Amino acid sequence: MDNPARHGILPDMDSDLIIVGGGLNGPALALAAAQAGLTSTVIDALARDVRKDTKFDGRSYALALASKRMLAALGLWDGLAEHAQPMNEIKVSDGRVNDAQVFLGLHFDSAEIEEGPMGYMLEDRFLRRALMDALDAEPRITHMAGETVIAQDVDARRVEVSLASGGSVSGRLLIGADGRQSGTCARAKIRRTGWSYGQTALVCAIAHDKPHGGVAHQLFLPPGPLAILPLTGNRSSIVWSETDAQARALNALPEEQYLEILRPRFGDFLGEISVAGDRFTYPLNLTLANSFISDRMALVGDAAHGMHPIAGQGLNAGLRDVAALAHVLSHAVRRGEDIASPITLERYQSWRRFDTASLAAATDLFNRLFSNDNSLLRAGRDLGMALIGKTPALRRNFIREAAGLTGDLPDLMK
Numbered sequence: 001m002d003n004p005a006r007h008g009i010l011p012d013m014d015s016d017l018i019i020v021g022g023g024l025n026g027p028a029l030a031l032a033a034a035q036a037g038l039t040s041t042v043i044d045a046l047a048r049d050v051r052k053d054t055k056f057d058g059r060s061y062a063l064a065l066a067s068k069r070m071l072a073a074l075g076l077w078d079g080l081a082e083h084a085q086p087m088n089e090i091k092v093s094d095g096r097v098n099d100a101q102v103f104l105g106l107h108f109d110s111a112e113i114e115e116g117p118m119g120y121m122l123e124d125r126f127l128r129r130a131l132m133d134a135l136d137a138e139p140r141i142t143h144m145a146g147e148t149v150i151a152q153d154v155d156a157r158r159v160e161v162s163l164a165s166g167g168s169v170s171g172r173l174l175i176g177a178d179g180r181q182s183g184t185c186a187r188a189k190i191r192r193t194g195w196s197y198g199q200t201a202l203v204c205a206i207a208h209d210k211p212h213g214g215v216a217h218q219l220f221l222p223p224g225p226l227a228i229l230p231l232t233g234n235r236s237s238i239v240w241s242e243t244d245a246q247a248r249a250l251n252a253l254p255e256e257q258y259l260e261i262l263r264p265r266f267g268d269f270l271g272e273i274s275v276a277g278d279r280f281t282y283p284l285n286l287t288l289a290n291s292f293i294s295d296r297m298a299l300v301g302d303a304a305h306g307m308h309p310i311a312g313q314g315l316n317a318g319l320r321d322v323a324a325l326a327h328v329l330s331h332a333v334r335r336g337e338d339i340a341s342p343i344t345l346e347r348y349q350s351w352r353r354f355d356t357a358s359l360a361a362a363t364d365l366f367n368r369l370f371s372n373d374n375s376l377l378r379a380g381r382d383l384g385m386a387l388i389g390k391t392p393a394l395r396r397n398f399i400r401e402a403a404g405l406t407g408d409l410p411d412l413m414k
Contacts, residue, residue, distance in 0.1 A: 013170045015039040015142065016339065018161055020149050020184045021177030022046060025301035025318040027131040027143075029175060031074045032326035032412060034140040036333050041169050042135065043161070045178075047146040051132060057124040058203050058280035060237035062087065062216070062229060062312035064119045066404030066413040067319045073412045076130050083126040085232045086117035088214035090402065106389050108399050117214070118403040121229050121237065123205075144169070149178075152187050152297075159296045159340075173340040174297040175325075180287050182303035188294040194287035194306070197367060199224045200247035201309060202240040204279040205231060206262075209271025212236055218310075219265070225310050225367070226265050235276055239309055240265070241284065251281050284308055286364055292353055293345040298325060305356040308363040316404055317356055323410035324351045330411070355407060 017033055019026045022044025030040035044051070063071070063084070071077045092106040110118045135143045144163075151162040152174060160170040176184030185192065206228075217228040224241025231237055240262065242250060250258060255275050266273060287306040292299045301318030328348045332339045388394045400406050404413065 013158055013172065015041040015169075015171045017041070017173050017175055018043065018159060018169050018171040019175040019177055020161070021175075021179065021182075021301075021303065022051065022143070022145065023177065023179065023301075024127065024131060024315065025322050026175065026177035027135050028070075028074065028319060029177065029300060029322045029326060030141045031076075031131070031134055031138060032322060033329060034138050035074075036326065036330035037140070038329065038333065038339070039140045039142075041142045041144060041171065043147050043149055043163070043169065044143065044145045045148050048132070051145070052129060054125045055278055057128070058205070058278055059282075060121055060123045060205070060229060060231060061127065061315045062119050063122055064313075064316045064402065064404030065115055065117065066409060067316050068120055069414070070319055070323050070412045074134070076134060079130055080122060080126055083232060084120040084122045085230045086214050087119045087121060087216050087230065088117055090118070090216045090218065092218045092220075094220045106395075106398075108395060108402065110399065110403075112392070112396050113399050113403065113405075115403065115405065118399055121216075121231055123231065123237075149183060152184065154295045154297070172296070172338075173329075176297065176299040176303040177301050178303050180285070180302045180306035182289070182299065184297065185289050185299055185303055188297055190294060190299075191290045192287050193290060194285060196283070196285045197308060198244055199241045199284040199367075200244050201282045201284055202238070202242065202247055202251060202279065203282060204238060205276040206236050206238055206266070206273050207276040208234055208236065208273045210234070210269070212270060221265065227309075227312065228266065229312070234270075236270070238262070238266070239312075241310075244283070247281055251279060286360060288357065288360055292349045293342075295342075296340040298345055298348055300325060304352075305360055307360045308367045310363050310367050311359075311402075313359055313363070317359055320355070320404070320410070320413070321352055323412040324348055326412060327410040351408070 016038040017040040019030055019040050019042045022042055026042055030042050033040050088110050090108040135141050148164040149161045150164050153160050158170050158172060159174040160168055162168050176182045178184050211234055212230040214230050216230060219226045223243055227239040229237045250261060289299050289304050292304045300321040304321060307314060325348045328344060329339045332344045337344055
């Protein structure tokens with residue numbers, strides 16, 4: 001292990017980075033920083049056995065091709081590949097439930113680009129465990145599980161956080177990777193902009209008789225979108241958005257009644273369906289930090305931007321934050337710069353803030369545009385989808401966007 005002093009860390013500091021948040025983005029950043037020779041302390045509010053419980057989180061993630069490249073660069077993909085389902089096609093349709101009518105739609109095929117599948121579906125339980133195992137194996141990372149930060153203090157040379165257990169941790173740079181209600185963001189007095197959608201996502205895995213062929217489906221319905229996303233085997237993950245009240249009522253139903261309501265929405269194109277595992281719910285809202293940086297502090301992932309899952313880009317946006325910040329920090333190390341200087345952190349913010357604001361605005365617009373049954377809006381959106389569907393250049397651009405291949409890519413995603 002390199003001597004951390006050569007990266008500018010002072011003898012009385014615990015690590016270069018203090019990362020608050022042990023979910024997905026925080027550990028990914030610690031691993032990326034380790035490749036640049038930087039040490040990290042990851043402070044995780046949850047205990048290790050909770051994180052490693054296979055039933056802890058029922059979500060699955062639509063990993064863009066760029067995100068897959070990043071996981072490969074971090075040395076994780078070889079262990080994840082057997083659990084990952086390639087997404088070869090995406091079909092988008094606009095319809096209603098009561099009359100099973102489906103209107104004009106879009107079809108995106110990864111064959112239209114040269115890079116292969118536009119993405120991969122991966123269950124949380126596999127990704128989370130792979131990250132935790134990698135943290136344990138990396139000597140530059142200290143993982144503090146079951147610890148909560150209650151205060152943070154910044155001066156000209158370092159940052160220190162106080163723990164509920166009575167201890168403290170000090171370092172050069174503080175990272176907030178602690179979710180949509182980020183305490184790190186609040187303690188830095190950074191305001192947030194956002195609102196609730198009045199929608200809740202019902203999430204579970206569905207087993208079906210017929211193979212899905214690696215095709216992802218996005219069906220827009222008046223109460224909210226329904227995504228049917230291919231998993232390994234004859235299984236798919238659903239992200240089913242309904243109004244808050246309806247979602248509460250649906251989730252309280254016995255499994256067979258739950259399926260009776262899902263079936264008209266899901267359709268019969270995959271044959272008979274059944275629930276495969278536990279069911280989960282997640283409230284949907286938009287929340288954007290008004291700044292991604294402060295004195296010796298940066299925000300990544302949902303701590304910086306939480307958005308509607310309508311485009312399946314939430315984790316991808318967080319991983320792009322991680323890759324961009326790791327890029328900025330590693331290049332600062334090479335130049336001998338302070339990794340926590342305002343100039344260094346502004347490079348990260350200027351890189352990511354516009355992109356994430358644009359993505360959040362787009363997901364917000366799509367949800368408002370499609371989560372209704374207004375005849376004028378329906379005519380307009382169906383006309384727009386038809387135009388995109390008939391224009392190869394526009395279609396390829398959407399595919400490359402979904403694959404995360406547009407814009408200025410950080411080193412880890414190239």
